[in-house]
Amino acid sequence: MISQYQESLLLPARTFQTGPMTTTYEDVLEQMDSGIMLFDEEGVLTFVNKQMYAILGLSRHSLLGCTMIHLLSNIQMNRFKKKQVLRGYREMMKKGKPSYEFVDEYGRYWKVTLCSGEQMKGCYLFTFKEISDYKLIEQTAYQNDSLVMLGKLSASIAHEIRNPLTAIRGFIQLLHPHLHQLGKEEYAKIILAEIDRANDIIHEFLMSSKPSVPQVAMISVSGLLKEVVLLTESEALMKGCEIQLQPFQEDMIISGDIKQMKQVVLNMIRNAMEAITEKVDDAMGRIELGARREGAEVRIFISDNGKGMDICTLDRLFNPFFTTKENGTGLGLSVSDRIIKNHGGCISVSSRLNEGTRFVISLPLIQ
Ligand SMILES: Nc1ncnc2c1ncn2[C@@H]1O[C@H](COP(=O)(O)OP(=O)(O)OP(=O)(O)O)[C@@H](O)[C@H]1O
Ligand SMILES: [Mg+2]
Missing domain, CATH: 3.30.450.20 (PAS domain)
Structure with a gap:
């Protein structure tokens, strides 16, 4: 632009x-x-x-x-x-x-x-x-490691909440026959469903706040992108957007943890879908995914024609817990950024309000 x-x-x-x-x-x-x-x-x-x-x-x-x-x-x-x-x-x-x-x-x-x-x-x-x-x-703030502390504290609170939830779940199951006799079986179902929902939220939070130790292996960029498209294609179609895999060289290899790499690209595609859903127009949503060799690096890009971002959002994008979504945790991009940095790479972003966003992940190639 x-x-x-x-x-x-x-x-x-x-x-x-x-x-x-x-x-x-x-x-x-x-x-x-x-x-x-x-x-x-x-x-x-x-x-x-x-x-x-x-x-x-x-x-x-x-x-x-x-x-x-x-x-x-x-x-x-x-x-x-x-x-x-x-x-x-x-x-x-x-x-x-x-x-x-x-x-x-x-x-x-x-x-x-x-x-x-x-x-x-x-x-x-x-x-x-x-x-x-x-x-x-x-x-x-950095010296006090306050952000790290906050992250650890939230993760340990989340972890501890799971124990009482498990106990409550167990007792509700024990009470189930009595509630059934009273004709209040419906209550047990609601409580169990709500406990499961709370557990899911906690599980997701714990998974995203602590990237596990990387299991390093050779990753084919082409394989990675094709798999991610397979995983997200149907969800995207349901949300009224189409994912296009742009043509690229097949032989690019990086070294890293395949699960973490998938997590990063999935995070970005999910953000792109959400940005498209949040945009108020009838245009077809389009997400383009691709990669190109740049010297000794590969640039993986994810672009969308969603709602885009203003400068304030762009400035705080990678901050932990920064979100503009009602149900977002604001951890997706901060964790992705950490994963990519751990792999010796970096993420850059350009965006235009009401037009779209493009994320570029640069990573060292080993072949
Ligand atoms: N493709 C995009 N288009 C527009 N805004 C985006 C895009 N990607 C990220 N954002 C903005 O960046 C914010 C942070 O993104 P991030 O993925 O870290 O958290 P989140 O999506 O809000 O929550 P979650 O933890 O569920 O991923 C989002 O709330 C959104 O405002
Ligand atoms: Mg996100």
Whole structure:
């Protein structure tokens, strides 16, 4: 989505007339504590606020009218800053990431966010926000291992709830004949069904929160994808979507735990089906699954034309317990992310609200 515009950011500079600021919007932007710069559809810098030129260490006058190329060849900007600008450009414009974080030469943490596309009428708005305080809190939280603790605590509570449930189930079964005599057999059935449902939820939670020790073996990517399609095809059809396996090379082999790999792809297909069901239109749901070789890696992709995600959802996608669904646990993607990292790979995602989402799993190939 961004690629159609990205080349224009590298166009050579053209002359640009700076004029006096007239609108109150610009005054407001000027006073914000975040750095803001706006490139027009031709990649020319048309607005930059006070914070932004302080961050770049350049004057407003020398920035306005520049393209990205111009900026990178500005002799007044130091090498460190140029490197960061270039890295941010690659991460967001080339790889399509919605934001980028970096540490400046004074050890301060910054988050750069890019807003572009239709809502910006082809322009690119970069926002630079200092996030040193958030980082400090995050690091302290990590030091305390609070997330890990929370995960372990929830898993042990879930585990312990199963024991009393088993006892209750046993006693209800003992009471069954008496309830039958009283003509209240129906009550026993309801209680048993509800206990079984609670047990199922706990079982699923325990399974997803603790990926077991990987059983490493050679996995054929083609075999993996074909099996996953077989497993999900009928469920997808019932939900009004179709799964298409895109043509790919048959001989790609990775090393890993087949069960865990299946769990990851199934999680993503299930998410895709749910995103399609949640989208409010009559269009046929389409999930595309495929793989391609990229040097020494394989990229497995799962795309859907479901409801897509906004930037806030994208930012928190892999956080444990983050969910937008009434009955979701929010563990699917955080567990998938951990599994893929354990296999030496990574997951990337691009999404557009009301249009769809594409997940890409990169893994090292052994053949
Ligand atoms: N393909 C997708 N399209 C749109 N949103 C998605 C997609 N995949 C994930 N999401 C968003 O990411 C959130 C987290 O996904 P995740 O799989 O971790 O948990 P979940 O699906 O909510 O619950 P569960 O634990 O049952 O999987 C979802 O609630 C949803 O908002
Ligand atoms: Mg899920």
